[in-house]
Amino acid sequence: MGIPGTSPRFRLAAAQAPAPTRRRALGIAGAGLLAAGAGFASAPAASASAVSAEGRAEQGDRPPADGRIDTHHHALPRAMRDWAITMGLLPEEGGPDWARWSLCETLEVMEANHIAAGVASAPVPSIAFRDRAVAAEGVRVCNESLADLVADHPTRFGFFANVAMAHVDLSIEQAAYALDELGADGIIMMTTTEGRYLGDPEFAPLFEELNRRRAVVFVHPQGLPEGGTELPGVPDFIADYPLDTTRAALNLISSGTLDRCPDLSIILSHGGGFLPYAAGRAASAGRQGEGPDEAAVQRALRRFFYDTALPLSPYATPTLLAAADPARILYGTDWPARPAGEVGVITQDLDRDPALDRRTRRRISRDNALRLLPRLTARLGARTSEEREPGCAT
Structure with missing residues (x-):
């Protein structure tokens, strides 16, 4: 896939480097800013698999047959990391373990957990794009570097593109470029921008x-x-x-944004936060005229998509299944915020979750994402299990 306006390996132009004062303004807590925004843990990653170095690249470009689709999957390609260092958001040396993201280790984690494809995203804190010039450059670097990753490994990755929410007119242009030219599978939005949640009229x-x-x-x-x-x-x-995710979801409901945008598909990170568990409380408040409309809450519960990167557990899964449409639950690992060893643990726990039957587990691991993300599905040449196995038993 060609990427307009850049080489296959996006280069950071020295002439575009920001002034030191701008770096200081954005570099609040330095590396901690990106670490806080992504919620990335800094525990060292465990060894993911025994894939040999010689066979890694070849195997990495072949998705496992009928493997999982990971929709909560972060990446930090080199161009993006270089930009973050230039901006003072990451140190040149050291920093959190996730900042040393590598493609080889990512492919090992995917192989070890039978992940066919990851939908890569970069949850850059919204404050990093507060300055308009920085927002224009930074979003372009993020999105084009992820598009390059997909171009190099089209059957292993998709991506959600960043937009600069602090500059709505610019964000619309960025979304159009990412979706129309770069082939993004969707848009990533942070829950707040300058203290305003997503349902804000702006x-x-x-x-x-x-x-x-x-x-x-x-x-x-x-x-x-x-x-x-x-x-x-x-x-x-x-x-x-x-809680931040829960607030964002309730704000989208109470503001009417969700109802005004019936054709929008919204994925809530981490199982929707506390929304499935607290929905009854929100509905009760609505009946008293002190919260979102009860009917709107009920519609939203079945409308949102949810990923399993809470992670799900025998405690959380029954509540999510009772609140959400099982066709709208998606497998997610939170790699590399969650290190390799822990990705394996939560994936095994999901496979053994007593609340999930075979058909539901299959839908969560793969089929629901295939229906939601047609561009990735087309690259994989994939069909869902229900298309191949009509009327399969539950």
Whole structure:
């Protein structure tokens, strides 16, 4: 796939390097800014598989037959990392383990967990794109580097493109370029921009355009906009991130954005946060005139897509299955925020989850994503199990 306006390997032009004052303005906490925005853990990654170095590249370009589709799958190609270092968002040396993302290790993790394809995304904190010039350059670097990854490995990756939500007119242009020219599978949106959640009226033109395009939107948390309360031994990604996703979902419901955009497909990270569990409370408040409309909450529960990167567990799965349409639950690992060894653990736990029968597990692992993401499906030449096995037993 050709990428207009860039070489197959996107180059950061030295002339475009920002002034030091701009780097300082964006580099709040330096590497911590990107780490906080992505919710990336810094635990060292365990060995993922025994794939040999000689066979890794060849095997890596052949997706496992009927393998999983990972919709919560992050990547940091070299051009993107170089840009983050130039901006002062990552240090040149050291930093969190995820910042040393490598394609070889990613393919090993995919092979070890029978993942046919990952839909790559880069959850850059919205503050990084506050300056318009930085937003124009940074979003282009992010999206074109991910498009290059897909061009090089078309049957192993798709991608969700970034947009600069702080500049709505620019974000509409960026979405159009990513979807029309770069072949993105959808758009990633962080839950908030300058303290405003996604249902804020300022973002309405972007949502209207994406609805017109029948686009997929992947909603990713970045922590509570007012800041979390530090608890000893409890990192913010354990509770604050799911709450951030829950807030974003409720805001999309209460603002009417979800109902005004009926053709938009919205994926909520981490199993929808606490939304499935707290939906009854929201509905009760609505009946009292103190919250979102009860009927709107019920519609939204069946309308949203949810990934399994909470991760799901015997505690969470029954609630999600009761609240959501099982055809809208998607496999997600949160790699490399979650290191290789843990990706294996949560994937095995999903396979053994007693709440999931064979058909539902198959739909979550693969079929639901194939129906949602037609470009990736076309590259894989894939069909769902139900297309091959009509009337298969549950």
